[in-house]
Amino acid sequence: MPKVTIDKDKCIGCGACEAICSDIFKMEDDKAVVTKEEVDDPKCAKEAADLCPVDAIIIE
Numbered sequence: 178m179p180k181v182t183i184d185k186d187k188c189i190g191c192g193a194c195e196a197i198c199s200d201i202f203k204m205e206d207d208k209a210v211v212t213k214e215e216v217d218d219p220k221c222a223k224e225a226a227d228l229c230p231v232d233a234i235i236i237e
C-alpha cells in the first residue's frame with residue numbers, strides 16, 4: 178500500500194495539497210500534515226505531489 182509523507186522542512190504552507198486532496202492532507206500550524214499515511218487510492222495524493230511547488234510530498 179502506498180505511503181504518503183511530507184518533508185516538513187521543505188513545505189512552505191501554501192495549502193495546495195489540502196485544496197486538492199483534503200482526504201489525506203490538512204493544514205496545521207502553517208504546514209501540511211498527512212491524516213492517513215497509508216492510502217488505498219493515492220490518485221489525489223499524486224496530483225497534490227505534482228502540484229506542490231517545493232516537491233515536499235513523498236509517495237513511496
Ligand code: SF4
Nearest residue numbers: 188189191192194229
Ligand atoms: S502543497 Fe506542498 S508546500 Fe503546499 S502545503 Fe502542501 S506540502 Fe506544503
